[in-house]
Structure formats: C-alpha cells, structure tokens
Amino acid sequence: MNKQNHHHHEVSGKNLLWSILLNVFITLAELIGGIISGSISLLSDAIHNFSDVLSLIISYLANKLTKKAATNNHTYGFSRSEVMAAFINATTLIVLAFYILFKGIIRLFNPESVAVDWVIWMALASIIVNGLSVLFISKDAHDNINIKSAYLHLFSDMLTSIAVLVGGLSMKYFGWQSVDAILSISIALYLLYSSWGIFKSAITIIMQFTPANIEIHEITELLSKIPEIKNIHHVHVWQINEHNIMFESHIDVHKDFKITDFELVLTKIKDILSQFNIKHVTIQPEFSVVDNKQIIYKHF
Known part of the structure; x- marks a missing residue:
C-alpha cells in the first residue's frame, strides 16, 4: 500500500x-x-x-x-x-x-x-x-x-x-x-x-493527473470492502500542490441512509484514504441514482 x-x-x-x-x-x-x-x-x-x-x-x-x-x-x-x-x-x-x-x-x-x-x-x-x-x-x-x-x-x-x-x-x-x-x-x-x-x-x-504513488484500483478495492457501500464510481484523484491530494467520487449505498448514518460510513472512507495521505475528500452519496457506474468516467 x-x-x-x-x-x-x-x-x-x-x-x-x-x-x-x-x-x-x-x-x-x-x-x-x-x-x-x-x-x-x-x-x-x-x-x-x-x-x-x-x-x-x-x-x-x-x-x-x-x-x-x-x-x-x-x-x-x-x-x-x-x-x-x-x-x-x-x-x-x-x-x-x-x-x-x-x-x-x-x-x-x-x-x-x-x-x-x-x-x-x-x-x-x-x-x-x-x-x-x-x-x-x-x-x-x-x-x-x-x-x-x-x-x-x-x-x-x-x-x-x-x-x-x-x-x-x-x-x-x-x-x-x-x-x-x-x-x-x-x-x-x-x-x-x-x-x-x-x-x-x-x-x-x-494537468490534474493521478499522482504517481496512487493506485486508484487499490483505493476502490479497499473502499468496496466497507459493508454499506454497493458501488464506487466517477472517481477523481489529483493534487492542488505537491502536498495536498484531493479525492472525489460517487458512492452507491445498499440502503436509504439518514445523513447521520452516512457520516459513519464517511468516517470509514476518510480513514482508508488517510493511509494514502489524502486529506481532502468530497463524496456524493447515492441510493437510487441511474448514471454511469464506471470507476473513471468523464462526466463534464
């Protein structure tokens, strides 16, 4: 890792x-x-x-x-x-x-x-x-x-x-x-x-490329082991400068959570990402959203 x-x-x-x-x-x-x-x-x-x-x-x-x-x-x-x-x-x-x-x-x-x-x-x-x-x-x-x-x-x-x-x-x-x-x-x-x-x-x-020391598939595999998560897609990892790595993604969950319940999931996500020195995390939780489920997808 x-x-x-x-x-x-x-x-x-x-x-x-x-x-x-x-x-x-x-x-x-x-x-x-x-x-x-x-x-x-x-x-x-x-x-x-x-x-x-x-x-x-x-x-x-x-x-x-x-x-x-x-x-x-x-x-x-x-x-x-x-x-x-x-x-x-x-x-x-x-x-x-x-x-x-x-x-x-x-x-x-x-x-x-x-x-x-x-x-x-x-x-x-x-x-x-x-x-x-x-x-x-x-x-x-x-x-x-x-x-x-x-x-x-x-x-x-x-x-x-x-x-x-x-x-x-x-x-x-x-x-x-x-x-x-x-x-x-x-x-x-x-x-x-x-x-x-x-x-x-x-x-x-x-160019906001993925940092050389980061393997996106390694991250998504670890996040997928969180029981509440069904799917991870639209993943982006980039750097603002040499010290600050940014992460964003869409997260499909298995059931319709309250915000307070999802915050517990978010804590698990942040704990995993911190192992890669990723401190700035933006997550879009989804339950019944129909969209492209590819890990990497250009949606803009």
Whole structure:
C-alpha cells in the first residue's frame, strides 16, 4: 500500500534573496569572462547562471504568492503558484540545454582558441557562489517542488562550473581545445536529464493527473470492502500542490441512509484514504441514482 507522511515546511525568503544577489554577480562576471576568453563552455555556464537568477526570482515570487489566503475568487488560494514556478524553471532548463547542445556541437566541428586563464578563474568564482547558494536553500529544497527546482538549477550549475574548471585546466596544461565543446555538450545532456523529473512532476499536478504513488484500483478495492457501500464510481484523484491530494467520487449505498448514518460510513472512507495521505475528500452519496457506474468516467 502506498503511504506518505508530509509536513509543510516554511521556506526562508531571506535565503532565496541572498542566492539571487550572489547569482546576479556571478552571471555578469561569467558573461564578461566568456566574451573576453571566447569560451563557449564559460558562456554556457553564464547562461545557466542567468537561468538560475530567473528561477530564483520566480521561486521567490511564487513562495510569496502561495502564502496568500484564499478568497471568493481564488478558493484554493495561490498554492499552485509554486508548481507553476517549478514548471517554468524546468522548462527553462530544457530550452537552455538544447541551445547549449547546439552551440557545443558547432564548436566541436569548428574549434576556436580560448583564453584559458579567464575560464579557470571564472569557473572557480562560480563554484564558490553556487556552492554558497546551494547551502542557503538546501534545507528548503527537501519538501518543496518550487525550491527543489531552484536548488536543481544551482546544484547543476555548480557541477557544470566544476566541469568548466577541469576543462580550463585541460586546455591550459594539455592543449585540449576540443574539451571546451565536449564539456558544453556534456552540460547540456546533464541538464536535460536532471530537469526532466521536475518537469514531469509539475505537469502531473498542473494537468490534474493521478499522482504517481496512487493506485486508484487499490483505493476502490479497499473502499468496496466497507459493508454499506454497493458501488464506487466517477472517481477523481489529483493534487492542488505537491502536498495536498484531493479525492472525489460517487458512492452507491445498499440502503436509504439518514445523513447521520452516512457520516459513519464517511468516517470509514476518510480513514482508508488517510493511509494514502489524502486529506481532502468530497463524496456524493447515492441510493437510487441511474448514471454511469464506471470507476473513471468523464462526466463534464
């Protein structure tokens, strides 16, 4: 049986702000260094760092939005804003990865000389800045898909900066000019690999797909064992955000219950659903309603 235990973690906005400021600085430094040195891998890292800045700003704004209270016009509040931020950040990474891959392949077949000292020093600076940024938000990244996407930006950029440093040292001491293009291609492939999971998770929530850890048939089988229940149909399971799973369905009962009697059945239903970390439950009880009895049925 799939079970989850989540607690909502309060994200530190101050740490996000520090990470934004650090990455604005290193982006400008690497951009200048990449232009001066002619290094495509350093420019790729600068572009990646710029995407870090954007992702952190988006994450910061989303974190602020999600704390706003629900209203009559926004009955769920803005809790899904962090999922949207994660989607935007992951999409940005994927687009950048394809761009870097394209530039790296071109440079592989048309190598150019690179001012390696700039590459080495800028890569070192980027490692330090991204390392600090990773430390700032690492605690918040465990339980928040929004911060996790920003963390992935920063951590992957720290790794790519290490790769750029290795490439710079290889060019300086061994004369391997092609390593610049090879590193760019490797960075792009790594970005595609690392961002796909968050992209897929965000899409699952935005499109209201059933969460990956939930088996609807397992749930309906358990609910069907409740003696008072005759049939379960029109089942929908989805997420508002990464922490809150919603469940709704129609429940046919064997006899005509009083509302107070059905509340006892509802308690049994909620107890079973809580095992799947489902806390928000909407049930439509039915006794003699004629409708489609399929478990999954699009009725709108």
